[in-house]
Amino acid sequence: MEAKNHRSVTDQMGREIRLPWPPRRIISLVPSQTELLYHLGLEEQVVGITKFCVHPPHWRKQKTLVGGTKTLHPELIRQLQPDLIIGNKEENEQQAIESLATEFPVWMSDIACLEDALEMMRRVGEITGRAEASEKLVSEVIRAFAALPAMESRSALYLIWRKPWMGVGHSTFIHQMLTLIGLRNVLEDQARYPELSEAELQRLNPEVVLLSSEPYPFQEKHLAELQALLPQSRLLLVDGELFSWYGSRLLQAPAYFKELQQELLGK
Known part of the structure; x- marks a missing residue:
């Protein structure tokens, strides 16, 4: 069944994206974010990943590999007809992302610190219909880092x-x-x-x-x-x-x- 509703969201680069809600055909262009989507229970929704997305291992056999993080194959992406592509400012090439964004909703992360990562997790959870799961994950990560002992520099x-x-x-x-x-x-x-x-x-x-x-x-x-x-x-x-x-x-x-x-x- 096709998603009937649409939502406008803003990514971490400040770009506004309009996407079907909830997205049913997701492509991830970044290994660490691919693993996040798996953790959020999006096994059925993720249809494409990169050749560097090694976690979870079984997705490499089940999902379409759309190239490397910086060497994407647009024709494979078009064949998958994604209603959401998730990438990252540093790991993906600007020209390739801008080209894809003319055809599909592309949500980009921009991460330089732990707070950026936690915000990314929250927002990816929101745009994929997994807000509760992402909030739980964020809380667990915060607790784990809070327990990290201090050490002399x-x-x-x-x-x-x-x-x-x-x-x-x-x-x-x-x-x-x-x-x-x-x-x-x-x-x-x-x-x-x-x-x-x-x-x-x-x-x-x-x-x-x-x-x-x-x-x-x-x-x-x-x-x-x-x-x-x-x-x-x-x-x-x-x-x-x-x-x-x-x-x-x-x-x-x-x-x-x-x-x-x-x-x-x-x-």
Whole structure:
């Protein structure tokens, strides 16, 4: 049955979108928001996801893959005839989003901190008819982060890429996660995701270096190379999803961060 009503909503970029209510054919263009839609019980409504949407695993076989977050296939999206597309300002390409928005309702998130993520969850719940479930999720996330213990600050570098080395600066979601743990980001004076030379790494000389599992898949074999550059730094491989995914995976993040704090404290 087709949705008969329509609603006008505003996304996190301040754009007004008019969409059928409730939406029955949803495409998600962002992995962390795809997982959120699953958590909100939208198994039947979600028809399309990206090839990077790995949670929940069974959706990769059941849903149409519409390309990558930055390499979308418009023809596949048109075939699905979505009545709602959900994307993100940073993770999706502006030109592709603007093109899709001429044909379909496209709701965009814009997230740089935990509060933005909580607001996104609330509003996605509202626009998909899952407001009660999203409010419950938000409350659980707030309680989990409130229980995260304080830790004496340590200087830290969070790396997301190799050849060239790339770190995480301010105005990013990861930056706030580092702060919440009790780590001082040595790139807090730099924007977004700066490239770093070997000389810059040595100048920064962080107490702790966190090597993310994504987007570059850092592994044990990469530790020696970096340790040679930073012999005084403590190197740790970390789960990038728990630092950068701003949907329902936030439920798992505080427990992981507490374990990381204990490891840094040598407990």
